[in-house]
Amino acid sequence: MITAMPDARPRVAVSSCLLGELVRYNGGHSRDRFLSDALDRYVDWVRICPEMEIGLGAPRETLRLEAAAEGPRLMTRATRTDLTDRMRALAAERAAALDVDGYVFKAKSPTCGIHGVPVYRADGQPADRRNRGVFADLIIGSHPLLPVEDEGRLHDALLRESFVERVFAHARLRALLSGDWRPRDLVAFHARHKMQLLAHDPLRYREAGRVVAVAGVRPREEVSAAYREVFQQVMAVKATVGRNVNVLQHCMGMLVLDPTRRADLVEVIESYRAGLVPLSVPTTLLRHHARGEAAEYVRDQSYFSPYPDDLRLRNHVPAAG
Known part of the structure; x- marks a missing residue:
């Protein structure tokens, strides 16, 4: 967990x-x-x-x-x-x-x-x-x-969602790096943000991973500065329908589901890809299954709660990806 x-x-x-x-x-x-x-x-x-x-x-x-x-x-x-x-x-x-x-x-x-x-x-x-x-x-x-x-x-619903997501991601990073963090804390933070970062920029996500990998041997200030920069660079790249679909499929692959529930998830993800439903539909369903299967790694991903749910910012239907 x-x-x-x-x-x-x-x-x-x-x-x-x-x-x-x-x-x-x-x-x-x-x-x-x-x-x-x-x-x-x-x-x-x-x-x-x-x-x-x-x-x-x-x-x-x-x-x-x-x-x-x-x-x-x-x-x-x-x-x-x-x-x-x-x-x-x-x-x-x-x-x-x-x-x-x-x-x-x-x-x-x-x-x-x-x-x-x-x-x-x-x-x-x-x-x-x-x-x-x-x-x-x-x-x-x-x-x-x-x-x-x-x-x-x-x-604009898309710009609003993107801005608020970035703001809350920056805040979580600030809260971590302003405290007495240890290398294992940075590892956990990066792991929890994996899916969210992959939805924005997979290449820079891997670059961030390389910074995390040396957190235990490089000076603390150097690691903080390097991770902050690459994390913020990742979040500055707009998430796309295609990358969201990849993340949703990746999360689905980590769940143990019976054929009926898996087929339902596949159908919902494809409906999102086609621009028929908002992102909130497949993410809500995946989070529900992750809780039911006690799949903590998926359940705890920041991707599923990047900001307070009450803001309801993922309810817009995107253009087909």
Whole structure:
């Protein structure tokens, strides 16, 4: 039996307007129900509003990115104040101290947007809509493996599930490596995450295994850094229907099932492959059989409970694989 994973309540940075704080330019908020209701029960928020932190207040003058020879500048629209250097200094300070498992940014914001932020020409017309906000760009550049999304993209079921899965995986790893772990603890952690990692990136999963194999002979800090990097790299790769099917079949092969139950499982897995049922259907059935057969190795895999079941994030039907 695999030993229990460490307690891991994720810490997630968030644009504070998304949790209902009255910090928007108009004195209002952009409260997001998934974040403030569903996810709020399971994470500890680190609330950040860059505009408020550099002293702009709310309500305030609107901002936008404007084209310049040295790169986009963050400007107030009416008074033409250049806030770029102040915002970059804040971002550098925040990035250096950031210790979180994920970050949800405000979509389209000239400070916090991570996709599609427009940069305007001198004539007031948008020249380019493929930019990040000034603050978000530096945070992401400083933490390239940190799970990040904006609230708009989290309305997509697949992106939401992928982001939350990564956040909880990062939190479990942080909980392990921040404690007084021993090589056997890392071995158990890696074993428990085997199926989850295989669903994302089988090649890097094996690379992670090589790090674990030398945990007893290499310096502790070196092993921690190497395993953290490769683990986060694996989780940054999107899981696919095909790799999920491989994992489901692998788990099924470790269970002792009569022909009828095996045929039922095969049919459900193929229905998932064909895009007829969500992933929650075969995973629930497999977990049920693993409990009934006392197959602890399968039952205890993080793949079957990558985040709290109450979030119900695997109920979307994927495209056929």
